Amino acid sequence: MAFSELIGQNEAKKRLGVSLTGEPGHAFLLVGPSGIGKKTLGREFAKGLLCSHPTENGACGSCPGCHYMQAGTHPDYKELLLPQGEKNIKVADVRSMILSDVGIMSQIAERKVYLIDADGLAEEGQNALLKTLEEPPKHVVFILTVSDESKLLPTILSRTVSIRLLPNTEEEVKEAILRRNPDTLPEEAQLFARFSNGVIGYALNLCESNWLINDWEEVTDLILRMPEISRTELLTEVYSFFDEEKDHFRDILSLMSMVYDEMAICATDSSSVCLHGEEKKDKMVTVIRKNHLDVQKIGKCNAILTTAAKAHKANGNFEIIVCRMLLALKKENMNG
Ligand SMILES: [Zn+2]
Structure with a gap:
């Protein structure tokens, strides 16, 4: 899926697209309310970073790296997410999945990419990550997602390039609903779209109840x-x-x-x-x-x-x- 296939978020996609064709930074922070699509966009950006022929529209979709990403088996890509039912990501997991892994060279791509749900990082977890964020190995890119920036340490914020995801328009949300659930009545889709305040994930949840x-x-x-x-x-x-x-x-x-x-x-x-x-x-x-x-x-x-x-x-x-x-x-x- 290229950036253009993701609904809305044009400004964010444009900024990430520019990074793909130039020399990307080492740490990005995708900021936006829960359900807005931070992880979806983060994964797509990661795919572009690991692709052999990326354009401003994201990954090519056909190189070996893209195939590994599509299959969910890319050896140079890791996600550190909050496990269901847990309050925080364990510091031990930050250490084992990230800190002790960043030093190892990438296997297929030129770089390694880590997607981290920073909403799940308590202060201790953030501190554990900080030193690596400050001096990351050259081949590493971090993509952090967060809905509440105020919970992040100022030092984390200052080390990352922050990209904001804005609420989608009612039409964009409606399009997302009808794409996922084509049988939804148009007026119901419109109602879900309006009630969701531009948050696609929330609108899709509403559809299911x-x-x-x-x-x-x-x-x-x-x-x-x-x-x-x-x-x-x-x-x-x-x-x-x-x-x-x-x-x-x-x-x-x-x-x-x-x-x-x-x-x-x-x-x-x-x-x-x-x-x-x-x-x-x-x-x-x-x-x-x-x-x-x-x-x-x-x-x-x-x-x-x-x-x-x-x-x-x-x-x-x-x-x-x-x-x-x-x-x-x-x-x-x-x-x-
Ligand atoms: Zn590719």
Whole structure:
């Protein structure tokens, strides 16, 4: 797979591509949120570094080095990742996999490449790696990935060339989803893409679980019924929905906020394209007109959700937060 086959991250790919055709540095740091594709890009860059004929578009894909990388058996490439269920990479593993290995000459390629998940390195592990990072053997390139740079020692940061991976656009995420799961409905792919905030890995996880689609339906119906719903029903049935979904309360708030955003768009331009599809959209427009909802009122609803999210983050009482929020939303959705 060449760089051009990876979706998005054009700036990062360009910078890495330049390194492939020139003299690459010894240590790179790929920075970006979890699920953004740091390891995928890091592996592709490693493949380019170990390829006999790399271009700015990455590895050639057909030389022996590329074949070994594709098969996962390149003797000059190693990954040091956080083992599942562990909190940190063991310092002993840093020593055995990296420190005692870097001095040995490469077997096939001109160099050796190490991909290291730096999120898994506690201070002790980072310290163990530091000296080698400061004075790496000529034939060695390190690719570190990290989601939280602030956990890295300043000395690690200063020894690495940092390359930032930015959130993908909604269209790019949608493309990634449809490429992996061609059967996904386009409007569902759009919903996953929007909810994932540009993080492809997260969007792909969402595709594999049902909760987002189910809860999206649920909160949309709730919001559309809000003007008619009684206070008693709000504090009993509706509350129990939130109670059951307690574990991802803030995700539910984000979903609700997305529904209100859609309503705000519909309120200004009823011919706009809607994430909900035509049928729900018509219902939405009816509710908006019937209850004289305008952008300002809808904006207030979003502010109510933000207040609830803040209170929840500050560990406020769940029942009070939810009931207050529902009653405040109800008040905003009263006719007139
Ligand atoms: Zn190649």
